[in-house]
Amino acid sequence: MISLHTSVSHASALQCSQCQQTYALTNLATFSPCCHKPLLTTYHTPFGLSPTVLASRPFTMWRYREMLPLFDDIHKVTLGEGGTPILSLKKxxxxxxxxxxxxxxxxxxxxxxxxxxxxxxxxxKAKELGVEACIIPTAGNAGGAMAAYCASANLKATVVMPRHTPKVFKEECELYGADLVLVDGLINDCGKKVAELKAQNGYFDVSTMKEPYRLEGKKTMGYEIAEQLNWQLPDVILYPAGGGTGLIGIWKAFFELKALGWLSPSTKLPRMYAIQAENCCPVVATWNKKQPNASQYQGKPSVANGLAVPQPFAEALMLDVLRESGGIPIAISEDEMVQTVKEVARLEGLLVAPEGAALFKGLQKLIENKHIDPSENVLLINTGSGYKYLENLY
Incomplete structure (x- = not known):
């Protein structure tokens, strides 16, 4: 049994994102048994915790330790994640x-x-709760990340990946010692294989939003954005949305920061825009009322592997963020992404992932369609390195 009394974490419970039923943090959790929806971690707001405490802490995501759900640092598995820069793209x-x-x-x-x-x-968190073997369906980057952290934690890793994924993502997983399983299809097909394998082998499934804690790591992007911009927020944030964890997490972070008093109650929150690939844009299709939801959506592979998520488990939460913030989802073509990767590289000296390149083109379209004004302060989130996608670009 985990002791909650000696913990620096102020996590209080897990809450069903649909009906708000709560569950204990001391048990290994997936999604809510009540509604079969994502679980969200709730927190007791630490009384008197000031952002001045951050000054002496390393600039990693763990500097926001009180608002992360790990109870004992002995279980912390870190490779120095977080603390990424915000660059001004003046050119x-x-x-x-x-x-x-x-x-x-x-x-x-x-x-x-x-x-x-x-x-x-x-x-x-899996390590803290006694997990010994993890499995993940991935479009690419999540598999490599899980393999790396499992290697560091001495946990067994199994990665299930589409067969068409670029070679570098496959080799990365194997270098970290993971078992790699290749599947014909997209990440939803990988998810079906994961369900089969975990039933046979007792693996813990860390699929996007089907366990509660990947969201808590991703939300630290929101904490960093606020801190790096001196507790002011941009007018607009563009995010490349496949499974949507970062979109949901950043939005969650802003409300937690208001509860902490680190953001003023009067701070206007950014409009959030979800950018998808035309080859796989389930949220756009649902938003535009072409379908009731994405449960039957059929997508195609994309040069932006991370956007090829045809049936996102947390679709309802993604739509909530867009509605609450006043944003919309839009889709970008394959050619537009490839050409924009090259254009950004030549103009800014940055080799962004195709997912990140989609944001630049998305911004142009949103300005043309009068959703964003050129005078507004805009933040793009480049989710990965373009070096891993070179095979997709030529």
Missing amino acids: WANWYGYQQLLLKDESLNPTGSFKARGLSMAIS
Whole structure:
């Protein structure tokens, strides 16, 4: 049994995202047994905790330790994730006539993507709760991240990945010692294989939003954005949404920061825009009322592997964020992403992932369609390194 009394964490319970039924944090959890929906971690707001405490702490995601759900640091599995820079893209802004364009570059995380945040937290918590073997369906980056953190934690890792995924993602998993299973299809097909394998072998499934703690690692992007911008927020955030964990997590972080008093109660929250691939845009289809939800959506592979998520488990939460914030989802073509990767590289000296490139093109379209004004402060979140996608680009 985990002791909650000696913990620095102020996590209080797990809550069903649909009916708000609560569950204990001391038990290994997946999704809510009541509604079969994602579980969200809730917190007691630490009384008197000031952001001044951060000054002496290393700039990693663990600097927000009180608002993360690990109870004992002995179980913490970290490779130095978080603390990624926010860059001012002055050349791109000048070229396209924007007042201010910022980029949070998640490619500088361990294993080259923002997936490191979620998997650091998920594997730490799995270790604390006695898990010995983890399994994950992945479009690419999450598999490599889980394999790395399982290696660090001495846990067995099994990664289930689409066969068409670029070679570097496969080799990465094997280098970290994971068992790699290749499946014909997309990540939803991998999810079916995971269900079969975990039933046979007793693996713990860390699928996107089917366990509660990857979200808690990803939300630290929101904490960092606020801190790095001196507790002010941009007018607009563009996020490349496949499974949507980061979109949901960043939004969750802003409300937690208000509860902490680190953001003023009057702080206006950004409009959140979800950018998807035309080849696989279930949230766009649901938003535009072409389907009741994404449960039957059939997508195609994308050069942006992380956007090829045809049936996101947390679709309802993604739609909630867009509605609450005043944003919308839009989709970008394969050619637009490839050309924009090259254009950003030449103009800014940054090799962004195709998912990140989609944001640049998405911003242009949103400005053309009058959803965003060129005078607004805009933040893009590049979720991974373009170096891992070179095979997709040529």
